[in-house]
Amino acid sequence: MGTSRFWVQHWRENKAFWVEVFQDLVNRGVHIVLLFVTDNFSGLDEVIRKLFLYSEHQLCILHLERNLCCGLSKDRYKRVRELLGRIRNAQNKDEGQKEFESICEIIRKEKTN
Numbered sequence: 001m002g003t004s005r006f007w008v009q010h011w012r013e014n015k016a017f018w019v020e021v022f023q024d025l026v027n028r029g030v031h032i033v034l035l036f037v038t039d040n041f042s043g044l045d046e047v048i049r050k051l052f053l054y055s056e057h058q059l060c061i062l063h064l065e066r067n068l069c070c071g072l073s074k075d076r077y078k079r080v081r082e083l084l085g086r087i088r089n090a091q092n093k094d095e096g097q098k099e100f101e102s103i104c105e106i107i108r109k110e111k112t113n
Helices: 015-027 044-051 061-071 074-088 093-112
Strands: 035-038 056-059
Touching: 015 044, 044 056, 056 061, 061 074, 061 093, 074 093
Parallel strands: 035 056
Antiparallel strands: none
16 A cells, blocks of 8 residues: 655645656656646646656646636537537547537637637
8 A cells, every 4th residue: 555645735836836746756656647637737738748758638627618618708608518518428539529629619719709
């Protein structure tokens, strides 16, 4: 059994904090992580690429939805949420990809208006 460790963050989240957290994981023997699912914290992608070369990094769906809520009109956001639900329930990659492309098109339209 490994030792549990908690990182208590008293101040704001910053890149140095995440370097410390990830470096501690490496020091305790974690060398390969297949996937990181995170918020869109600035600099986090760089830290992950540096310490975990073979990892994928994707934005948490909840954070994605929150970001879209702030950037889209009410009607478009409602439609995007519906499409995200379809992606979650997609039977295969192609079906999910089709819905994802629809989301991208909605976002493009919002940016051009």
